[in-house]
Amino acid sequence: xxxxxxxxxxxxxxxxxxxxxxxxxxxxxxxxxxxxxxxxxxxxxxxxxxxxxxxxxxxxxxxxxxxxxxxxxxxxxxxxxxxxxxxxxxxxxxxxxxxxxxxxxxxxxxxxxxxxxxxxxxxxxxxxxxxxxxxxxxxxxxxxxxxxxxxxxxxxxxxxxxxxxxxxxxxxxxxxxxxxxxxxxxxxxxxxxxxxxxxxxxxxxxxxxxxxxxxxxxxxxxxxxxxxxxxxxxxxxxxxxxxxxxxxxxxxxxxxxxxxxxxxxxxxxxxxxxxxxxxxxxxxxxxxxxxxxxxxxxxxxxxxxxxxxxxxxxxxxxxxxxxxxxxxxxx
Numbered sequence: 001x002x003x004x005x006x007x008x009x010x011x012x013x014x015x016x017x018x019x020x021x022x023x024x025x026x027x028x029x030x031x032x033x034x035x036x037x038x039x040x041x042x043x044x045x046x047x048x049x050x051x052x053x054x055x056x057x058x059x060x061x062x063x064x065x066x067x068x069x070x071x072x073x074x075x076x077x078x079x080x081x082x083x084x085x086x087x088x089x090x091x092x093x094x095x096x097x098x099x100x101x102x103x104x105x106x107x108x109x110x111x112x113x114x115x116x117x118x119x120x121x122x123x124x125x126x127x128x129x130x131x132x133x134x135x136x137x138x139x140x141x142x143x144x145x146x147x148x149x150x151x152x153x154x155x156x157x158x159x160x161x162x163x164x165x166x167x168x169x170x171x172x173x174x175x176x177x178x179x180x181x182x183x184x185x186x187x188x189x190x191x192x193x194x195x196x197x198x199x200x201x202x203x204x205x206x207x208x209x210x211x212x213x214x215x216x217x218x219x220x221x222x223x224x225x226x227x228x229x230x231x232x233x234x235x236x237x238x239x240x241x242x243x244x245x246x247x248x249x250x251x252x253x254x255x256x257x258x259x260x261x262x263x264x265x266x267x268x269x270x271x272x273x274x275x276x277x278x279x280x281x282x283x284x285x286x287x288x289x290x291x292x293x294x295x296x297x298x299x300x301x302x303x304x305x306x307x308x309x310x311x312x313x314x315x316x317x318x319x320x321x322x323x324x325x326x327x328x329x330x331x
Contacts, residue, residue, distance in 0.1 A: 084203055101126040102127075108202055124158075127160050129148075134267030137168060143161070143166055169262070174260070175260055176260040181200045182237050207319065212247075214256060214257070214258045215262055228240075235274040241262070275317075281295075285303075286316050302327035306324045307321075
């Protein structure tokens with residue numbers, strides 16, 4: 001009797017397995033998604049190296065990307081990640097817009113990804129969109145903005161440089177050294193050297209306090225130097241290219257920036273609004289009012305003693321000093 005029970009259980013198990021296999025075979029199988037490389041091989045028909053003027057530069061998607069959005073004629077706001085560029089005219093002799101535009105180069109030897117995401121030192125653009133900023137003298141220009149794709153008739157893969165800030169050199173001197181945004185910190189000491197100024201390297205997160213700025217090497221007029229010193233007391237400061245030297249005194253050793261060139265706002269270019277604390281708990285640094293929820297977090301206390309000011313990228317933020325970083329680490 002017991003053996004008969006075992007046989008029945010075995011037959012039931014075999015029947016159940018057979019039914020399961022049958023149902024699985026009859027169900028439709030999902031289609032495997034094609035891999036990204038196969039999609040690229042099917043859709044990519046442009047080689048950025050063959051474009052006139054070289055690959056297209058952009059801080060985001062470009063017309064060279066397979067999944068790029070179509071270029072719209074509407075004016076989109078300039079990206080907050082825009083960087084500072086020097087500009088030189090394109091003097092090649094060929095039909096416009098393939099030639100006759102401009103080459104834009106990020107300052108401080110920054111390499112940025114262009115069209116096919118190769119790192120390049122400069123980029124050709126067919127034109128400059130001044131976006132309400134003062135054009136000034138293009139030979140002396142230091143521009144903040146970004147490269148955007150735009151279609152020019154039969155040339156759909158060219159770019160345009162859209163300006164968000166326009167600065168102009170104070171003299172004809174060639175800038176040597178790195179580029180900085182310099183501000184007067186309002187600190188005065190009874191000894192020397194004194195960390196009276198702060199500098200932030202353009203297109204970088206590097207910043208430090210310095211003993212001073214020597215503008216005499218820029219070859220500018222006294223009036224221009226006075227304008228630069230006055231601008232350094234404002235929220236956006238002045239842009240200075242130069243080389244550091246170490247100064248010593250009773251207060252120790254400290255770097256000083258010796259300018260080879262400096263830049264002021266071009267013409268009636270729109271000035272930036274001052275940065276201020278915002279948010280319910282003062283935890284946001286912005287040039288406009290920001291509405292946030294009203295809760296208190298321990299890290300908010302760290303921002304109370306931090307400087308809310310414009311950073312090297314031109315945007316407002318809390319300056320990340322060693323004290324702020326240490327305070328946030330303890331929270």
